[in-house]
Amino acid sequence: MSPQMLTVAKEGPRRHTHITMHNEYEFTSVHPTARRGFPSLLVIMLGFTFFSASMWAGATLGNGLRAPVFLLAVLAGNLLLGTYTGLLAHIASRTGLSTHLLARRSFGLQGATLPSLLLGITQVGWFGVGVAMFALPVGKLFPGIPHLALIWIAGACMTLTAFYGIKSLTVLSIIAVPAIAILGATSVIKAFADFGGISAWLAMEPGNALTLSAAIGICVGSFISGGTLTPDFTRYARTSRIAVSSTVIAFLLGNSLMFLFGAVASAFYQTNDISEALMKQGMIGIAVLVLGLNIWTTNDNALYAASLGFATVAKRPKRLFVILNGLLGTLFATTAYNHFVPWLNLLNMMLPSIGAILILDYFVIRRRNPEAPPATGTQWAAVAAWAVGFAAAKFLPGIPPLNTLIAASIAYLVLARRLPAPPPAL
Numbered sequence: 001m002s003p004q005m006l007t008v009a010k011e012g013p014r015r016h017t018h019i020t021m022h023n024e025y026e027f028t029s030v031h032p033t034a035r036r037g038f039p040s041l042l043v044i045m046l047g048f049t050f051f052s053a054s055m056w057a058g059a060t061l062g063n064g065l066r067a068p069v070f071l072l073a074v075l076a077g078n079l080l081l082g083t084y085t086g087l088l089a090h091i092a093s094r095t096g097l098s099t100h101l102l103a104r105r106s107f108g109l110q111g112a113t114l115p116s117l118l119l120g121i122t123q124v125g126w127f128g129v130g131v132a133m134f135a136l137p138v139g140k141l142f143p144g145i146p147h148l149a150l151i152w153i154a155g156a157c158m159t160l161t162a163f164y165g166i167k168s169l170t171v172l173s174i175i176a177v178p179a180i181a182i183l184g185a186t187s188v189i190k191a192f193a194d195f196g197g198i199s200a201w202l203a204m205e206p207g208n209a210l211t212l213s214a215a216i217g218i219c220v221g222s223f224i225s226g227g228t229l230t231p232d233f234t235r236y237a238r239t240s241r242i243a244v245s246s247t248v249i250a251f252l253l254g255n256s257l258m259f260l261f262g263a264v265a266s267a268f269y270q271t272n273d274i275s276e277a278l279m280k281q282g283m284i285g286i287a288v289l290v291l292g293l294n295i296w297t298t299n300d301n302a303l304y305a306a307s308l309g310f311a312t313v314a315k316r317p318k319r320l321f322v323i324l325n326g327l328l329g330t331l332f333a334t335t336a337y338n339h340f341v342p343w344l345n346l347l348n349m350m351l352p353s354i355g356a357i358l359i360l361d362y363f364v365i366r367r368r369n370p371e372a373p374p375a376t377g378t379q380w381a382a383v384a385a386w387a388v389g390f391a392a393a394k395f396l397p398g399i400p401p402l403n404t405l406i407a408a409s410i411a412y413l414v415l416a417r418r419l420p421a422p423p424p425a426l
Helices: 003-011 013-020 038-049 052-064 067-095 099-107 113-141 147-163 165-195 197-203 212-221 240-269 274-280 284-314 318-331 333-338 340-350 352-365 380-395 400-415
Strands: none
Touching: 038 165, 038 240, 038 284, 052 067, 052 212, 052 240, 052 274, 052 284, 067 099, 067 197, 067 212, 067 240, 067 352, 099 113, 099 284, 099 352, 099 380, 113 147, 113 284, 113 318, 113 333, 113 340, 113 352, 113 380, 147 165, 147 284, 147 318, 147 333, 165 197, 165 240, 165 284, 197 240, 212 340, 212 400, 240 274, 274 284, 284 318, 318 333, 333 340, 340 352, 340 380, 340 400, 352 380, 352 400, 380 400
């Protein structure tokens, strides 16, 4: 137990409010006095899902599908994402625990090192991708500034705001969410005005045809790895209703809008690069600012979640790992960005099965005793189920993130009842 936690235990409720200003609850459940209401949670989750990469994914779908099929694919994909993340949000709000502390219940105290390291390392890589995404369009606007300098400036600023935790994420999201909504709506309205309205979009034929299943896979795959970390934010919700509703709205509304913004702009301007479409609309200056803020909010979420994972494993304060992970992510930003698609594919093979195991452990395996302490060693049923899910995503035909969810779920339900569990922690 950290000294800060010992201080809380010794001094009691009178000092708790003061301490929670600096406490990110890396090692304990979120205290009731630190819980948040619906507006605050919704802003944080919209800041999470209002991500520029979803606009790029929407652009790919917009060029590959007729408009009605595109709308069906995005609705289906985000319903799946909303269901998956909504279940995780419910668990987090009921327990007050982060993804990594929940993993201790499913994987055991020692076994939880696997999901925590996987989630931590992948999110540091995602932070690096976001830093480069931020620096590249800014470099187009200010060609005189060296690219490397822009990357280090962006990385330092994002690390600084992530250092201050959930309060900083809330402030950034309050600014970025309405800004990106206004920019996207303006871009769509301008595209419709310039090219003949909604009827022109509905009549357009796709340039590079996609199947409906492939489109749903792109939609789900664009955010399911990040969605696995939903508990890191929704554990602050006062009630399960607040956690689930803010999460589902964020995916059904927020992520769907980002796909729509990207699809409409790309369809009319014939490019999968949303920044190029905005440049053709004469909005690149304001777009760089707004898209930069948008990337900033999601990147801070990634760095926050990664640092929680490493803090849980090392039993050291999260803020230490915010600095270390920020430095590493910035250092490898260009490399991560240049391998963005393989990186995203790897995330979609490794992470969704972790969320599936957390969900089944809470609702099925522990349904009669959800507050039972985690096992001291390794829950090999969970580790084996994760491996089965990874193999299914890599080797079976179909949609990798859905393959890993289904295979890991079946394997965990079978193995959890057959393999002996280590004794619970005292």
